[in-house]
Amino acid sequence: MKTEFNFSNLLGTVYSQGNLLFTPDGTCLLSPVGNRVSIFDxxxxxxxxxxxxxxxNVARLALNPRGNLLLSVDEDGRAILTNVPRRIALYHFSFRGEVTALAFAPSGRHFAASIGRIIEVWRTPSTPDVADGDLEFAPFVRHRTYTGHFDNVQSIEWSSDSRFFLTAxxxxxxxxxxxxxEVGFEPTTIGGHRQAVVGxxxxxxQETIYTVSKDGALLVWKYMLRYDMPDDADEDNDENxxxxxxxxHYFMQNNAHVTCxxxxxxxxxxxxxxxxxxxxxxxxxDFSQIQTLSISxxxxxxxxxxxxxxxxxxxxxxxxxxxxxxxxxxxxxLKQQGHFDSMNTIAYSPDGQRIITAADDGKIKVWDVNSGFCIVTFTEHISGVTACEFAKRGNVLFTASLDGSIRAWDLMRYRNFRTFTAPSRLSFSSxxxxxxxxxxxxxxxxxxxIHIWSVQTGQLLDRLxxxxxxxxxxxxxxxxxxxISGSWDHTVRLWSIFARTQTSEPLQLMSDILCVAIRPDSKQIAVTTLDGQLTFWSVSEATQSSGIDARRDVSGGRKMTDRRTAxxxxxxxxxxxxxxxxxxxxxxxxxxxxxxxxxxxxxxVLVKKFTVSVNLSLDGxxxxxxxNLLTESGPRGLIDETGEYSDREDRRDTTLPGAQKGEGKRMTRxxxxxxDVAFSPTGRAFCAASTEGLLIYSLDTVFQFDPFDLDISITPASTLHVLTQEKDYLKALVMAFRLNTTPLIRRVYEATPPSDIRLVVKDIPTVYLGRLLRFIxxxxxxxxxxxxxxMWIEAVLSRHGRWLKDNRGGLEAEVRAVEKVVRRIQSELARLADENVYRIEYLLGQPREERNGLEVKVFDFGAVEDGDEGVGVDGVGGSESEVGDGDADGDGEWMGFE
Structure with missing residues (x-):
């Protein structure tokens, strides 16, 4: 089994804090999710x-006007410069303070960052594709520092010519x-608001400035004569x-204030x-209201x-x-929402295309693996959901909850069709x-x-x-x-519930049972216990086959209040x-x-160890x-400092003593x-429910590039030269795969003549077959x-079908993707052919007439006016001139000659 799993995606959370960003073309949205950044296409x-x-956790994001450089800054002011198309972190940098606002200039040459009340302008690091320079050794160079504000800056906006910028x-x-x-220009302060300026x-x-404050006031500013100047003052003099x-203008929202x-x-x-x-x-x-909507x-x-x-x-x-x-x-x-509370359990669908997450908030969410979006949310449970499992075919999902119910969900119609309960009120946990x-x-x-129900009738059958x-x-x-059942009584029991006598065979362990799992061949079970042991038992012999002392492997992470080391x-x-x-x-x-x-x-043997998170905003x-963070009053991170806030709303304490959740929650980290963890049915990926969301690790992560597979002669320019000048399509395709730039691969792929497809596929190295199938x-x-x-699919499968069959273990995902695409094309073509058959049958069933000795069919489409679109002879919509002599007399009847 391959074990090189790498982080692939983060589901279960879509927004945590900070600012959102649209890409320059407006088709993608960047959102901070914890200490990572997600991009929604x-x-x-x-x-x-x-x-x-x-x-x-990420606090601020900024994207340069070209959309290829992303600057993300966390709560401590540590920044990462990222190449977005290649998904590569280029540079790490520290602003040495909390960054409250961040913005690139429209020219793309500078960006401004506010560290508290101080604004710093930095030069944008150049990239090799920029004509005016190469990559610098020290990418971050400060241009100027601006001081003058007396409190934190909340927003920065540049003018369209990048000469000026506004700070609120x-x-x-x-x-x-x-x-x-600038000659004659001095930094200008514009006041007049009674509360903090939001933007x-x-x-x-650039003749008008708009400012909005927290109390809902909108002020419109213009460049005008000073109020204390006489009427005959010279307007061309900037001093006047x-x-x-x-x-x-004012936003009337009762007691609500402007937040953004x-x-x-x-x-x-x-x-x-x-x-x-x-x-x-x-x-x-004009301040005319267009829309008002409540969304949260x-x-x-x-x-x-x-x-x-x-x-x-x-x-x-x-x-x-x-x-x-x-x-x-x-x-x-787009309308997405993550879980409000921590996830408890997850499950892969049998086809591996969906993941179910259930949490303490009582919600069950269905996530599409390919798109990364939540398809549907079930909210019928009124308490935390503790377990979920699919039926074998994958159309039915069962969930258990602390509200005392087991519910069955139809994933075809997205409804709860059966609810199972016990005679007495119980909180189900497995x-x-x-x-x-x-x-x-x-x-x-x-x-x-152990309670047993019949799915068909919903009746309680037995209690073990x-x-x-x-x-x-x-x-x-x-x-x-x-x-198989595991209990806190230190035993695992094997039940034969479908036999004549429902017997159980106990397996004795040394500590409380936390989880049991059974091997796909039904011959072995794995048991985890509270003392840190992971043991394996033979089902047929009811004996322990092996064991692992996992305490050293799993232990790690020290909480802020821990007295002992990790x-x-x-x-x-x-x-x-x-x-x-x-x-x-x-x-x-x-x-x-x-x-x-x-x-x-x-x-x-411990094959691999995955670190879920390095986020210091989390305990452990x-x-x-x-x-240095430990004070006489306890850890600094747990000291409530809300009483020192300047805003009255932030100082107000509405918490209830001892409450950990809800409106009255106390300050906890x-x-x-x-x-929970779950393996994909294909074995190519696994997912893990964590505090930050649903983490997906996969063997099929997007391959960026292999530096050992490159040499100085392989560049995009040389690849295009081989493609256009030498006409060597196989060499150009291999070079494009080595660079692994999707637009370049697409250009070589589409430039290959159909007559040469078989020749290219015949000689392509097998190491690139998986990536070629995925790209096709x-x-x-x-x-x-x-x-x-x-034609590409047929050439690959006919030429390399035997090799793909022999190596299907490592290419299941690619072959499955090709199969899915072919099936979709087949269904769409079948539907289109059926529609055309009905249309042709309708046309053939029209009445026949004889004109000038020729038998014709007459279709009355109404009189054709100038500028109307008619129907061409080939049946495709065209202009009036394409009708030709079929309507020579202009009476609106089109003649089809046979």
């Missing part, structure tokens, strides 16, 4: 997460700065001119978000407008909501489904019995007694003959979940620590604590842990060249 309905990770601050003012010293913007002609208020605002100069649209979850759209300078129950934390002004993106951090609204059609382009889908079993923390402690885990063998903390020294791989050779285990361990079953990610599948799904793509 709104046109192709796909999302992916950039592979780098910050040491703390909590000190109730906005200021105008120049990038370089300030230039109009398109100043920025003055020409108009005032965005302005689009081209369309003059002002979008404001409020603390009550409402946003409004106004057209300036909490604060709207950020709003951004795309380049064309058609799409508005909103982020609400408290509930993890991300929305993209098309205001002209009044419809959602679940198992018979492979036939006829019987389900559930265990509870309140009762020591024998355990002397709460049942913590259940699993059915894949052959359906045995039910190596001595007892709470992290056991696995709480374990799963077998698809081929049964490995097991994957996770627990209340930051590590996921992959073990080889036969040898008991550090091995050693910083003693989230802890890193892995409640992607092209067949996106490009309109139907026959061309099918």
């Amino acid at each position: 709104l046109v192709n309905s796909k999302s992916y997460t950039l592979p780098f990770a910050h040491r703390r 601050s909590k000190d109730l003012t906005a200021r105008i700065w120049s990038l370089d010293p 300030a913007w230039f109009s398109k002609d 001119m100043q920025w003055g208020i020409t108009d005032r 605002a965005g302005f689009h100069p081209e369309s003059k649209l002002l979008v404001t978000g409020f603390s009550n979850g409402i946003f409004s759209i106004h057209e300036l300078p 129950q909490n604060d709207i934390d950020n709003v951004v407008i795309n380049k064309t002004g058609e799409w508005l993106a909103f982020g609400a951090a408290k509930l993890g909501q991300l929305l993209v609204w098309e205001w002209q059609s009044e419809s959602y382009v 679940l198992a489904v018979d492979p036939s889908g006829e019987v389900i079993c559930a265990g509870s923390i309140d009762s020591f019995d 007694s024998g355990h002397e402690g709460p049942v913590s885990s259940l699993a059915f063998s894949p052959d359906g003959s045995t039910l 190596a001595n903390v007892a709470g992290t020294k056991s696995f709480t979940t374990v799963k077998y791989s698809a081929d049964g050779t490995c097991v994957l285990a996770g627990g209340n620590s930051k590590y996921i361990c992959l073990y080889d079953v036969q040898s008991g 990610t550090q091995e050693f604590l910083n003693s 989230p802890e890193v842990r892995v409640p 599948a992607m092209q067949a799904d996106e490009s309109p060249h139907l026959e061309f793509n099918l």
